[in-house]
Amino acid sequence: MPDENETGAPVDIAALAPAVKAALLEVLIHGELPRAEIARRLHLSRASLTRITRILVDGGLLSEGETRLMAQTGRPSEMLRLRAEARHVLGIKLTGDGLFAVVTDLAATAVATAERPLRSAEPEDVVADIADVAAGFRAEFPDIVAVGIALAGRVHQRDDGPFVEVSEWLDWRDVPLGAMVRSAVGLPCAVENDVSALTATEHWFGAGTGVDDMALITVGVGIGCGLVVNGSPVEGAHARAGLVSHTIVDEAGPYCGLGHRGCVSSMLTSGAIVGAYRVVGIDYAGVVAAARDGDAIARAIFADAGRALGVLIAAVVNLVDPRKVVLSGDGIAVVELGGDEMRAELDRRLDGSAAPVDIDVRTWDFSEWARAGAGIAIRSMLS
Known part of the structure; x- marks a missing residue:
């Protein structure tokens, strides 16, 4: 289950205020940082940054680490680091006849993988396969908070969720995949073209960091x-x-x-x-x-x-x-x-x-496509 803050309320990453998300994102992308550096990057006062980081620490998303002497100020500063293991996300790559899945932490590091053939390429059957895989993983990782799907094709982002305009490999036209998966799995769902998803994931979590x-x-x-x-x-x-x-x-x-x-x-x-x-x-x-x-x-x-x-x-x-x-x-x-x-x-x-x-x-493994799905799920939560 999600960690709780000091008031006992569950911490929903997607529902965090923009400034809180921005602070979490700085640590997620750039690694451990002192409070003063986060405040400088986000143009926040020390008091505002203290309040924001308290939400993230109490919510179990950041942890307070060692104190270091910072060269630019000459003052000791406590480092904040991401608790990547605090949440998990499910990434999916769809091919014309198969499903590759990976569970990652918040730093898009894979902790479990699976693959299976699709029962058919009909959207309802594909969604059922995704729901089955999600249910199996959630037995081991009950803190999975989102699903991300990468596929070859054109994807549009609409108010009611991501929409697959066309996917030649699956022979799909106009499939509201995001809404279908969200309904079947009960979790937010991001969907993106596979190359776009891999690009975004490499930018945040890989060679492009x-x-x-x-x-x-x-x-x-x-x-x-x-x-x-x-x-x-x-x-x-x-x-x-x-x-x-x-x-x-x-x-x-x-x-x-x-x-x-x-x-x-x-x-x-x-x-x-x-x-x-x-x-x-x-x-x-x-x-x-x-x-x-x-x-x-x-x-x-x-x-x-x-x-x-x-x-x-x-x-x-x-x-x-x-x-x-x-x-x-x-x-x-x-x-x-x-x-x-x-x-x-x-x-x-x-x-x-x-x-x-x-x-x-980059060395290649096909599960990288599924990891890209997880990456866009993380990006979606923090965007």
Whole structure:
């Protein structure tokens, strides 16, 4: 059950006042901080900050740690740290036929995982599967306070909850998923496009922590791109920012399924790489293994893919000037096998006078998509 404050009332994170949420968020994102630093960042008086942090400490969300001598003031200051274990959230990733789930603490650190096939792709059946998984986890984690769902598709945020406009993998159109899950599970539910969710989660809890301008590019079955500019995710006028899959990277390249010649999808997706290898019965992992074993054809395919990725990264960097580019996804082996070509293309296409871009390649596990669902649930509670 939720911790209680000194009046005995349950502490509901989503219902906290904006200033209280802001103080909690500073510690959540930046780690333990002294009261004076939190007050400075939020432009609050010492008295106001004392009242706010008392709510969070009494509610069990922050704890008072050791006292340190702060160089800027020369005075001892008591550090405040997040009690991440005080609450848990459930993150879900939906594919066309499966459900991946993770329970995380408030710092988006996974503490339990599960996966199961979907009984069907009908929205009612998917919601029933989510409810079953939630019930199983809540037996062990009764303090789960929210659900977050990541899926491939377009999601709109409406007054009555998040709404899946379209998801090709699930063959969905106009599904009020947020309201359906909230009704079935009895918890607030956030829903977001999977790449947007992963971008937001990496920004708060991963490689982008403390970075105001970043890009995330995912490589795998599809190619995704998420952007954070001036500390805020970029969504676009129609929630379609980051659609880079059909950016032309080689005008002499192969055709994609939509008839575009030499676009990112025709050269960089796992399906394009398998198709270029042209060996019956070999999947993406098989082509990766062949390239690692020195197969000349496989290595040439990954070299082309690396060049395509380099062109794409350069286009993103030249457009938005991020401090960091995070590369991730289940096809991330392209950086290992085509990394030299990727870097050569970057050198060729980036302005020589520009600041160096920090490229952070993340190891990949499919549960990261579910963790992204948890991340947006946390962000939703604190937004």
